[in-house]
Amino acid sequence: MNFFDQQAVKRRQSLILLACFILAMLGMAVIIHVVIAGLSSLLERGSSFSEPSRPALALIGLVWLTIIAGGFFRYLDVKGGGAVLARRFGAVRASxxxxxxREKLLLNVVAEVAIASSTPQPDVYVLRNESSINAFVLGAEDSRHVVVVTQGALDAFDRDELQAVIAHEFGxxxxxxxxxxxxxxxxxxGLMAIDEVGRLLVGDPPADQEDRVLLHPGVMVGYLLRAIGSIGVLAGQLIRSAFSRQREYLADAVAAQFTRHPFALAAALDIIRQHHDEPALHTPHVQELAHLCFQSGPTLKWYRRLLSSHPSIQSRIDAIDPHFAVKLRKLRQSQAKTDDSSAREQGGGRSPSVVSAGSFETEAASPERIIARDVNATELSDRVLLLLPDEGSCLAILFALFVSDDAFKRREYYSALSFGFNERFAESVREVVKLIPDELRKDQLSIIEHATGVLRDSLQHENRQRILLKLEGLLGVRGDYDLMTYATLQLIRRKLGVEFPLIESVVDERSPQVHARRAKAFDSMGSEFALLLSLMVESSGASPAIMDAExxxxxxxxxxxxxxxRTANETGIIRELEAAFQTLYVQPKPIRLAFVQHCLEIVQHDGYVARAERALLDLFAASLGCEELAAA
Amino acid sequence: MSTGMLFLVVAGVIAIAAIVIYNRLITLRNRFLNGFSQIEVQLQRRYELIPNLVETAKAYLKHENETLLAVTEARNTASQRCAAAARNPQDASLVGELASAEGVLSGAMGRLNVVMESYPDLKADAQMQQLQEELTSTENRVAFARQAYSDAVMQYNIAREQFPAVIIASACSFREADLFEVSEPGMKQAVRVSFA
Incomplete structure (x- = not known):
């Protein structure tokens, strides 16, 4: 958007605002007229609805006068500059x-962000009596800007989070x-002015309910004014909601650009979400200030969300950092670990038994370790280990991994085995399946790890390649070449140190120039990414609705x-997957690394790594040439 | 229209284009020079803070004279180079020297922080905490100023190397600007100044 477009948009917005304001005033007049006419018709004075009565006209005039006067006073404040406004709302200069x-720190942070955004240094004010967490920025076009931060925000945020919030305001x-x-x-x-006058007349609600002051005529008028003023409050909220909440997203994005630290901004929003019982601001001016603030308080009801001045906190966090939840969990774990180790350092004089008990507890409490143990349990049971004394049995167990549950297919597989190798080998595979049916299903990863380790040491490279070709041929015969089989096969291939033939062909056959041409624009690889991501998401095994959202x-x-x-059951998905790998494999390494890293985050998103997820992740990492990530 | 007129018009258009490009280059150059002076202001602030820090730490770190000395020396070198570079910010080699001196200083500060980790009394010192906060803030400001400087340098260099501008740039000696970058990878890590 160029400069002139922006000017046009701003002019249009100001016109819309003016129109809304006039509409709100007319609306209030109509409501007052209807209410008074209705009242008098109830009292059978016989007034008409078409023509306003004299008291109604007087009241309308009074209300309009108040609105215009209120708006005029606010206009004077705004004209006076940000500092006058800030003082009007009860803020004091940061010392x-x-x-x-904390205020010293705030001043420092503001100075830093001012440099980052290359804007002039604004004044800094603090709402010292405000325990809610918020911040906003004030200032007319040509005056000095003022950043106002609540005491609650100063207390709740650490340095980085404060910086992120300030950067949002600079945005x-x-x-x-x-x-x-x-x-x-x-x-x-203006619209809130009547409410304000009413509130002044009512005063603070008395603690003593018996207080006679409740029936004082001034207080009664105050309640009446507040009743009329509530129309103005509603009109104000409607006007506010007419203006785009996109500005908040934009300010968030700019904040991330200034600080290059989006995680801190997401963390700040997360802290606000945790304080959901706090209102956005305690001051009576909250309605006026809501559209300026960093946050408008968590809103749960849909009708409140419609009128809200800000997008929901969750959608803001999602926009800033889609994997915030995972990163937060990792951060907490690493903090817990360092706390644990420092505690151990301090308790150096304690008896070793106490220390080991402490470390055991944290091990049990840390979910990541449980996951790790569940997925790649490297300890094979003795039963299995006894079966694997030499390469022959290792080979048999590898082939046994692919034996189907279906009786017909199993028989076919065995006959293919005896045809391809010999009767004895097929027999030994059958024996393995009979002996350890559960382990074959549960400990796949560790079995592969062990068996391929043995085979790698004892077999020549060509022989390993031949075995793999044989295995591939067998599985092709079987006809149910599904995704998991494919992933397992590729895992074995990687562990055996045999290269990927499909990718080799890409790399070898074509000259570097062809390569460069194959490197596609990032946007045009959408379907490939979509395919890989949908398989990744599907492997989590969640319900379809959750998977769609994810x-x-x-x-x-x-x-x-x-x-x-996409789903793994579609026909020809393996071929498409291989094609996608081929497309992605020739992309620059950082892109591939980032993609696999992202998959890792997706897998850890729900805090549990399923076996299928792990296998698929290994497959992706290996097929995209990013093995170092899979190992971690 | 005669050929003479045509020639005049073409020459006029070319002259106007040249003036526009020249002015644009001047604007961009001033912007990145200003960006450098921003860095320099913040670096100076840092050089002023470090002796205070060393003085405060001295009272506690009686046996760590070497570390403190290294910090002081690195600070003095960097300060001199900074002054030299500030006199002539267009000289890419001076900026490069400053960057490497900054790298040395950052390394020395890092070691000092590691040493200070093991002195809990020093960590608790109120004055020390204030100094640390000031230093953190200054580090951030340097980083942000660098960010702005890099952006300005990039814009300038791109404008300088583009086609019609490159002729004017070489004719009027618009030299290529250097990014304020620390070359060795280990030095790019920020100095840890938090006690947390």
Whole structure:
């Protein structure tokens, strides 16, 4: 969008705001008229609905006068500059004296972000009596800007999170949101003015319920005014919701650009989510300020969300960092580990039994370790180990991995085995299946690990290659060459140190120039990414609705185009998968690495790594030439 | 229209284009020079803070004279180079020297921090905590100023190397600007100053 377009958009927004404001005033007049006419017709005074009565006209005039006066006063404040406004809302200048060390830190952080965004240094104000977590920025077009932060935010955030929040506010300044926000503030100031007068008359709710002051005529008028003013509050909320919440997403994005640390911003939003019982602000001006604030409080009800000035916190976090949950969990685990180790260091004098008991507890509590133990349990049971004394039995157990549950297919497989090798080998495979049926299913990974280790040491490279070709041929005969079989086969291939023939052909046959041409634009690989991602998501074994949502979420990281989610049961999926691998394998390594890393995060997203997920991840990593990630 | 007129018009258009390009290059050059002065201001701030830090730490680190000395020396070198580079920021070699001196200083500071880890009294010192906060903030400012500087340098270099501009740039000696980068990979790591 160029400069002139932006100017046009801003002018249009101001016009919309003015129109909304006038509409709201007319709407209030109509409501007052209808209510008064209805009341008088109830009292049988016989007034008409078509023509406003005199008291109604007087009341409407009074209300309009209040609105315009309120707006005018707010306009004067805005004209006076950010500092005047900030003081109006009860903020004080941040002090750099050592007693207020958090405020000193805030001043530092603001100075840093000002450099990062190359904007002039704004004034910094603090709402010291405000325990809620929030921040906003004030200032007219030509005056100095003012950043206001609540005490609650100062106490709740650490340095990085504070920096991220401040960067978000600077994002508003840089995106030019302030002029419109200030106009909105003026409109709100007018529409809320009646409510404000009413609140002044009512005063604070008395603690003593017996208090006679409740029946004081001034207080009664105050309640009446508040009743009328609530129409203005509603109108204000409607106006606010007419303006795009996209500005918040944009400010978040700019904040990430300034600090290059999106995780901190997501963490700050997460902290706000944890304090969901706190309102966005405690001050009576909360309605006026809502559209300026960093957050508008977590809203659960749909009708509140419609009127909300901000997008929901979850969608903001998703937009900033789709894998925030995983990263947070990892961070907590590493923190727990360092805490544990430092505790052990400090307790060096304690008896060793106590220390080991402590470490055992953390081991049990840490979910990641449980997962690791579950997925690649390297300890083979003695029963299995006894079966694997030499290469012959290792070979047999590898072939036994592919024996089907279906009786007909099993017989076919055995006959193919005896045809391809000899009767004795088929017999030994059958024996293995009979002896350890459970282990073959459960400990696949460790069996492969062990057997291929033995075979690698004792067999020549060509022989290993031949075995693999044989295995491939056998599985082709079997006809149910599904995804998991494919993944297992590729895992064995990798462990045996035999290269991938399909990728070799790509690398060898073509000259480097052809290569370069095959490297596609990132956007045009959407279907390949979609295929791999849908298989990845599907392997989690969740319900279809969850998988659909997850797939959409992860695909958004790659492409704007929508692709349908694929499933492993489709025919010809293996061929497509191989084609996708071929396309992706010639892409630059950083892209492949990032993709596999992303898959790793997807797999860990729900905190549990299923066996199928692990196998698929290994397959992806191996097929894309990123083995170092799979090992980690 | 005679050929003379045509020639005049073409020459005029070329002259105007040349002026526009020249002005654009001047703007971009000033922007990146300003970016460098931003870095320099923050580096100076850092050089002023480090002696305070060393003084405060001295009271606690009686047996770590070498580490403190290394920090002081590295600071002095970097400070001199910074002054030299500030006098002539267009000289890419001076900027490169400053960057390497900065790398040495960062390494020395890193070692000092590791040493300080094992002195809990020092960590608890109120003045020390304040200094650490100031230093953290300054590190951040240097980093952000660098970010802005790199962006400005990139814009300038791109504008300088593009086709019609490259003729004017070489004619009017617009030299290529250097990114403020630490070459050795180990030095790119930020100095850890937090006690956490």
């Amino acid at each position: 750099d004296r050592s007693r207020f060390d 508003h300044i840089r995106n030019g949101d302030l002029p419109l926000n200030m106009r909105l503030l003026i409109a709100m100031g 797939f959409e979420r992860v695909l958004k990281c790659y492409t704007q185009t929508r692709y349908p989610r």
